[in-house]
Amino acid sequence: MSVTAAETWRPRATQQGWLSRLFDNKAFLIVMCLAPAIGLLMVFLTYPLGLGVWLAFTDTTIGQRGIYVGLENFEFLFGDPIFWNAIFFSVFYTGVATVGKFGLGLWLALLLNNHLPFKSFLRAIILLPWIVPTVLSAIAFWWIYDPQFSIISWVFIELGLRETNIDFINTAWPARWSLIAANIWRGIPFVAISLLAGLQTISPSLYEAAMLDGATAWQRFRFVTFPMLLPILAIVMTFSIIFTFTDFQLVYAITRGGPVNSTHLLATLAFQRGIPGGQLGEGAAIAVAMIPFLVFATLFSYFALARRKWQQGESND
Amino acid sequence: MTDAIAEEQVPTSRTAPPERLSWDSGMRRFVVLWLPLFCFVIILLFPFYWMTITAFKPDAELYDFSTHNPFWITSPTLAHIYKLLFETSYPSWLLTTMGVAVGSTFLSLLASTLAAYAIQRLRFTGSQYVGLAIYLAYLVPPSILFIPLATIIVQLGLFDSPLALILVYPTFLVPFCTWLLIGYFKSIPYELEECALIDGATRLQILRQITLPLAVPGLISAGIFSFTLSWNEFIYALAFIQSSENKTVSVAILTELITGDVYQWGALMAGALLGSLPVAIFYSFFVDYYVSSLTGAVKE
Numbered sequence: 001m002s003v004t005a006a007e008t009w010r011p012r013a014t015q016q017g018w019l020s021r022l023f024d025n026k027a028f029l030i031v032m033c034l035a036p037a038i039g040l041l042m043v044f045l046t047y048p049l050g051l052g053v054w055l056a057f058t059d060t061t062i063g064q065r066g067i068y069v070g071l072e073n074f075e076f077l078f079g080d081p082i083f084w085n086a087i088f089f090s091v092f093y094t095g096v097a098t099v100g101k102f103g104l105g106l107w108l109a110l111l112l113n114n115h116l117p118f119k120s121f122l123r124a125i126i127l128l129p130w131i132v133p134t135v136l137s138a139i140a141f142w143w144i145y146d147p148q149f150s151i152i153s154w155v156f157i158e159l160g161l162r163e164t165n166i167d168f169i170n171t172a173w174p175a176r177w178s179l180i181a182a183n184i185w186r187g188i189p190f191v192a193i194s195l196l197a198g199l200q201t202i203s204p205s206l207y208e209a210a211m212l213d214g215a216t217a218w219q220r221f222r223f224v225t226f227p228m229l230l231p232i233l234a235i236v237m238t239f240s241i242i243f244t245f246t247d248f249q250l251v252y253a254i255t256r257g258g259p260v261n262s263t264h265l266l267a268t269l270a271f272q273r274g275i276p277g278g279q280l281g282e283g284a285a286i287a288v289a290m291i292p293f294l295v296f297a298t299l300f301s302y303f304a305l306a307r308r309k310w311q312q313g314e315s316n317d
Numbered sequence: 318m319t320d321a322i323a324e325e326q327v328p329t330s331r332t333a334p335p336e337r338l339s340w341d342s343g344m345r346r347f348v349v350l351w352l353p354l355f356c357f358v359i360i361l362l363f364p365f366y367w368m369t370i371t372a373f374k375p376d377a378e379l380y381d382f383s384t385h386n387p388f389w390i391t392s393p394t395l396a397h398i399y400k401l402l403f404e405t406s407y408p409s410w411l412l413t414t415m416g417v418a419v420g421s422t423f424l425s426l427l428a429s430t431l432a433a434y435a436i437q438r439l440r441f442t443g444s445q446y447v448g449l450a451i452y453l454a455y456l457v458p459p460s461i462l463f464i465p466l467a468t469i470i471v472q473l474g475l476f477d478s479p480l481a482l483i484l485v486y487p488t489f490l491v492p493f494c495t496w497l498l499i500g501y502f503k504s505i506p507y508e509l510e511e512c513a514l515i516d517g518a519t520r521l522q523i524l525r526q527i528t529l530p531l532a533v534p535g536l537i538s539a540g541i542f543s544f545t546l547s548w549n550e551f552i553y554a555l556a557f558i559q560s561s562e563n564k565t566v567s568v569a570i571l572t573e574l575i576t577g578d579v580y581q582w583g584a585l586m587a588g589a590l591l592g593s594l595p596v597a598i599f600y601s602f603f604v605d606y607y608v609s610s611l612t613g614a615v616k617e
Contacts, residue, residue, distance in 0.1 A: 026439060026441070026520075027441075029435070029439060029520055029521075030435050030439050030441055032431070033431040033432060033434055033435035033439065034431070034432055034435050034436075034447065036427060036428035036431060036432070037428040037429055037431065037432035037451065037491050037495060038432070038447075040424075040425075040428055040484075040487045040488065040491060041451070041454050041487075041488060041491060041492070044466065044469075044484060044485050044487070044488045045454055045457060045462065045488045046454075047469070048462045048465040048466045048469060049457060049461070049462065049465070051465035051468070051469070052461060052462065052464060052465035055464065055465055055468070060468070104357075107353070108354075108357050111350055111353060111354045111357070112354075114350055116354075120604070120605075122354075122358070123604075123608065124600075124601070124604040125358065125361070125362060126357070126358065126361060127600075127604070127607065127608070128361065128362065128365065128597070128600075129361050129364070129365075131545060131596055131597065131600045131607070132365070132549075132593040132596065132597060133548060133549040133551075133566070133567050133592060133593060133596065134549060134551065134567075135549075135551050135567035135568075135570070135571060136368075136566075136567060136570070136588075136589035136592050136593050137364055137365075137368075137589075137593075139570065139571070139585055139586070139589045140364040140365070140367060140368040140586065140589060141364060143367070143368075143371065143582055143585070143586060144364065144367060146582075149379070149380060149382070149582075151367060151387055151388075154382050154387055185360070185361070185364070188357075188361065189361065193608060197608075238456075239456075242456055242458060243458060246458035246459075246460035246461065247460075248459075248460050248551065248552050249551045249552070249567075252551075252555075252571075253571055266460075267460035267461075267552075270460070270461075270464065271463070271552070271555075271556070274463075274464045274467075275463075275464070275467065275555075275556050280464055280467075280468065283464045284464045284465065287460065287461040287462075287463075287464055288461070290460065290461055291461065294456065294457075294458070294461075297456075298453070298456050
């Protein structure tokens, strides 16, 4: 028995020796480990990013390779009121929705930071809007905003507050506000749960010290909670701004950019011109127009990260 | 919030709290804490309630608010769900979505585990820059990539194939998972690996037998997160898939179920409900992992 064991063992040993020597070579191992991730990101992220910038300077359409046309796409877009409207609405949408999300999200996080019964259950149901596919909850909002059968209109009429149905998405400004409300609704859970995690890392002794010094509730919030929360707030806000600015799903599902192009975000306009419209070059140019805003948001994140250490009370090394 | 805690603590530190003060703070606690919390929960959950109740309402009640209270169903029906499952290709959309989500989750977990291990454990010159580059990749949103990606997908001959989605979704999953797993690997004591190295284990053995088993919670977090994100993805699926049977649930509901000017709200809501259920059920089993991965990724 021991002989057969030795026989079956020997060839495996030599093979493993060769393989394991290769895999114990650190440089080889590093390359092997990084190859799949870096490969995927290079082919489907970095290359398309570069290609997108190139496409923005060509007149590519679907099924036809474009030629370099310089700034023609951008010149056309700068004379296009729909494009300017999309820029305006993207900035407006991001600004208002971010303020709303963070105001309400911070409030909800502060509420959840109390001693509550069923705390984990509460946290679980609060995260639900964020888990459910955005398009599907957007369709629910579309139904809630229905011009004829809106439940909100019905409640208002029943309560005697209004005579007629509320116009949610059939004229420009109500449609814009409705979209922002839906975006805030979807964004609150993420902000609240992230900020709650930040709140829970703040040491209670800081509040005790502040209270001994006679700080009021507002002073404790302003001079203890807020500065301690700032690093995490900055990161969450950067993410939120980037993904609100480039939002697509909500607008596409609820209004598709209408009425009369008044609720187009840059992303939905790029899609409309690029894919169904077939003007890939023009669509890419609209997408590229988003990049300066994103770079700005990323730099914001970087500087917020760099300030992290002293804010958390660690040594300044 | 802080003053609510403070008022709780004050009576316990004194011997006998005055009667009126405790009533006062109870009332105050109700107005400051429970009332807003209750409003938040109602508003956050209402669209789901509305979605569910619409899915089970017969058309007669759906469009008649005057004789039926819209907040309740008098005679629930499965007609919308029946129509969805047997008169549309909804089951095949669900299957496609599931396949794409599982495939891309698996692919990104594999790639990001290896990458995170290399960056965190096989420390090499510039490893933190590779980590930073992968983090920055997360900040590139799909909205600026889908047009060039569409041309690449066409060139690769993958247009209208779910395989395209499986290959493309890792672009937003890998950065997230890698970042999450780096954090997890960091929490595993390096001494364990050193012991194994001294005992003569190879690097691969260490990864498989020591590091990975210890990182299982991290892997679960990354896995369920990737699954949810790929289930929810919309813009790539909308741009790359054309034929009806290859569509994912979110895209198919918007493009296939909406026919003409009269919307079939019952069927639409049933579709949205059924499309949300898999992630919602999945979520209910792993809530803590979701919370830890969400907050972990933000804190890293």
